[in-house]
Amino acid sequence: xxxxxxxxxxxxxxxxxxxxxxxxxxxxxxxxxxxxxxxxxxxxxxxxxxxxxxxxxxxxxxxxxxxxxxxxxxxxxxxxxxxxxxxxxxx
Numbered sequence: 001x002x003x004x005x006x007x008x009x010x011x012x013x014x015x016x017x018x019x020x021x022x023x024x025x026x027x028x029x030x031x032x033x034x035x036x037x038x039x040x041x042x043x044x045x046x047x048x049x050x051x052x053x054x055x056x057x058x059x060x061x062x063x064x065x066x067x068x069x070x071x072x073x074x075x076x077x078x079x080x081x082x083x084x085x086x087x088x089x090x091x
Contacts (some may be wrong), residue, residue: 001020001021001022001060002017002018002022004022004048007081009022012083013082013083013084014084014085014086014087015084015085015086015087016085016086016087016089017061017063017086017087017088017089018088018089018091019065019067019088019089019091020060020061020062021058021060021061022043022058022059022060022061023027023058023086024055024057024058025048025050025055025056026050026053026055026056027052027053027076028052028053029052029076029077030052030076030077031049031050031051031052031075031076031077032049032050032051032052032056032074032075032076033047033048033075033076033078034047034049034056034058034072034073034074034075034077034084035038035047035048035069035072035073036071036072036076037071039045040070040071041070042061042065042070042086042088043058043059043060043061043062044059044062045059047060054067061088064089065088067088067089067090067091068087068088069085069087070085070086070087070088071084071085072084072085072086
């Protein structure tokens with residue numbers, strides 16, 4: 001399983017992963033929260049949260065997840081600061 005790192009504040013809008021991979025977000029600027037649509041999350045949860053400086057890991061994609069685009073919102077200290085997209089490649 002591979003990890004793809006996203007540094008908040010220097011965040012790519014889109015990250016591409018393979019099925020079974022996970023995403024890692026990190027920010028030293030404050031409390032971080034990633035929120036996917038609950039009906040369209042590629043991971044085991046639709047909300048991920050961590051305090052400053054702590055690695056926020058999505059965990060691997062769900063088994064049998066369809067390739068495609070999965071959008072999420074980014075919150076820092078309870079203020080929405082942007083959005084991103086995880087693209088799952090076809091094997």
